[in-house]
Amino acid sequence: MESMEVTGCEACSHEPDAVGTRKSHHSDKLKANLVTRLNRIEGQVRGIKGMIEKDTYCDDVLNQISAIQSALSGVGKLLLEGHMKSCVTERLQEGDKEVIDELLITIQKLMK
Numbered sequence: 001m002e003s004m005e006v007t008g009c010e011a012c013s014h015e016p017d018a019v020g021t022r023k024s025h026h027s028d029k030l031k032a033n034l035v036t037r038l039n040r041i042e043g044q045v046r047g048i049k050g051m052i053e054k055d056t057y058c059d060d061v062l063n064q065i066s067a068i069q070s071a072l073s074g075v076g077k078l079l080l081e082g083h084m085k086s087c088v089t090e091r092l093q094e095g096d097k098e099v100i101d102e103l104l105i106t107i108q109k110l111m112k
Helices: 028-053 058-093 098-110
Strands: 013-016
Touching: 028 058, 058 098
Parallel strands: none
Antiparallel strands: none
């Protein structure tokens, strides 16, 4: 996994927007990295669809599925890193201890 330095609250923001939902604010560098990774994953998924349509040997398809799962995990880790270094830290400094429970739930979901 490629680590990127995230400072301030550029990975995400816990400030609600006009309708009360929190928004993310990614740096241009982080956003470009995430979009590139997701585009690659999207292409891999299309490739698997083609493999299924062409009756490719199951083991080969399963190996590609494993690669996609690993790539998605990398995207999740990168986002989690930025979230912890910025938003979680900021909210803790503001005295918001609820962020810990939120973070634990998120980590549990990522570990499934």
